[in-house]
Amino acid sequence: SNAELHRRIEAAREKLGERAVILGHFYQRDEVLRYADFVGDSFQLAKAAKSKPDAEAIIFCGVHFMAETADLLSGPDQAVVLPNLAAGCSMADMADIGSVAACWEQLTALFGSEPDDDGRLPVIPVTYMNSSAALKGFCGENGGIVCTSSNAAAVLEWAFERGRRVLFFPDQHLGRNTAKAMGIPLEAMPMWNPRLPLGGNTAEELPESKVLLWNGFCSVHKRFTVAQIAKARTDFPGVRVIVHPECPMPVVDAADEAGSTDYILKAIDAAEDGSTFAVGTEINMVNRLAAQYPQHTIFCLDPVICPCSTMYRIHPGYLAWVLEGLVRGEVLNRITVPATVAVPARTALERMLAARP
Numbered sequence: 001s002n003a004e005l006h007r008r009i010e011a012a013r014e015k016l017g018e019r020a021v022i023l024g025h026f027y028q029r030d031e032v033l034r035y036a037d038f039v040g041d042s043f044q045l046a047k048a049a050k051s052k053p054d055a056e057a058i059i060f061c062g063v064h065f066m067a068e069t070a071d072l073l074s075g076p077d078q079a080v081v082l083p084n085l086a087a088g089c090s091m092a093d094m095a096d097i098g099s100v101a102a103c104w105e106q107l108t109a110l111f112g113s114e115p116d117d118d119g120r121l122p123v124i125p126v127t128y129m130n131s132s133a134a135l136k137g138f139c140g141e142n143g144g145i146v147c148t149s150s151n152a153a154a155v156l157e158w159a160f161e162r163g164r165r166v167l168f169f170p171d172q173h174l175g176r177n178t179a180k181a182m183g184i185p186l187e188a189m190p191m192w193n194p195r196l197p198l199g200g201n202t203a204e205e206l207p208e209s210k211v212l213l214w215n216g217f218c219s220v221h222k223r224f225t226v227a228q229i230a231k232a233r234t235d236f237p238g239v240r241v242i243v244h245p246e247c248p249m250p251v252v253d254a255a256d257e258a259g260s261t262d263y264i265l266k267a268i269d270a271a272e273d274g275s276t277f278a279v280g281t282e283i284n285m286v287n288r289l290a291a292q293y294p295q296h297t298i299f300c301l302d303p304v305i306c307p308c309s310t311m312y313r314i315h316p317g318y319l320a321w322v323l324e325g326l327v328r329g330e331v332l333n334r335i336t337v338p339a340t341v342a343v344p345a346r347t348a349l350e351r352m353l354a355a356r357p
């Protein structure tokens with residue numbers, strides 16, 4: 001029962017004390033997040049993993065790529081635990097290292113790999129945090145960097161100082177929305193379909209490109225539509241529409257603002273009492289905000305429930321199981337990035353942390 005699970009989790013936490021720290025992403029369900037020592041967006045969680053050197057174990061209530069990142073940034077003797085190993089991310093799975101390496105080979109054949117007269121490389125690879133550690137390692141090895149939804153513009157600036165163009169993966173929407181806001185024309189953002197030669201482009205059009213967009217997307221955020229925004233504006237005149245930049249470009253364009261999960265939280269927190277918000281992001285977060293800010297009217301743009309189904313796989317039962325394991329001295333579901341990947345992946349992450357402290 002829930003009461004029994006609650007008792008078990010609290011008992012294990014009590015026994016573990018400072019030895020274990022629980023991190024949770026904003027999209028996590030409330031029944032799990034109530035036990036988190038720190039809650040944040042993916043950028044804040046990466047920094048949190050780096051700043052808890054005394055904990056023997058970091059229990060990551062998020063998805064697999066976040067746990068890998070925590071392993072990369074935490075100390076060598078700290079164990080990162082993902083309570084349910086099936087908590088992946090469908091977007092991260094859309095770019096595998098084999099396809100990205102094959103893409104890179106074609107781009108290198110077309111553009112070479114030498115810097116031009118201003119010292120800029122032909123292509124800089126940029127991976128969204130929502131990707132495997134192998135892709136972060138690929139970026140680290142090839143002059144590239146990692147970004148999150150809260151620092152994508154700063155990271156693209158970093159990349160354009162060092163390269164003529166960017167290969168951005170896996171999320172086409174974050175890449176397009178960010179580059180568009182920086183004034184890059186849509187014609188200079190061809191999409192790369194890994195199943196087609198040259199990603200479905202011609203050798204003539206690629207040299208004109210500024211941002212090559214991998215064709216990945218988030219299945220939660222692609223559900224939001226311009227029609228939902230129009231309806232919210234009709235039903236609630238004066239509504240503020242805030243969406244996550246993983247939403248398709250027409251949705252971001254029709255919204256009042258777009259930003260990371262932490263941006264959304266801060267915007268709502270800073271608003272005058274009695275404000276109305278239509279939010280385009282994951283439902284567990286939106287419902288929590290609605291409960292935490294009863295002085296506002298807050299609702300999800302999508303009337304059909306849209307959870308991140310993989311995040312939802314972290315059930316309190318798994319949390320109890322891994323915590324009790326730690327009490328017995330057993331580390332269950334440890335996430336370890338092999339050293340060959342970890343070294344360059346850390347380089348790419350450290351570049352990100354330095355690009356925006």
Ligand code: 13P
Pocket residue numbers: 040041042043130148149150218246259260261262
């Ligand atoms: P942020 O927490 O960086 O906004 O990312 C949202 C997300 O989709 C995480 O997977």
Ligand code: SF4
Pocket residue numbers: 027063088089090091092130218219220221282308309310311
């Ligand atoms: Fe992945 Fe989308 Fe879930 Fe984020 S919300 S973890 S991008 S599937």
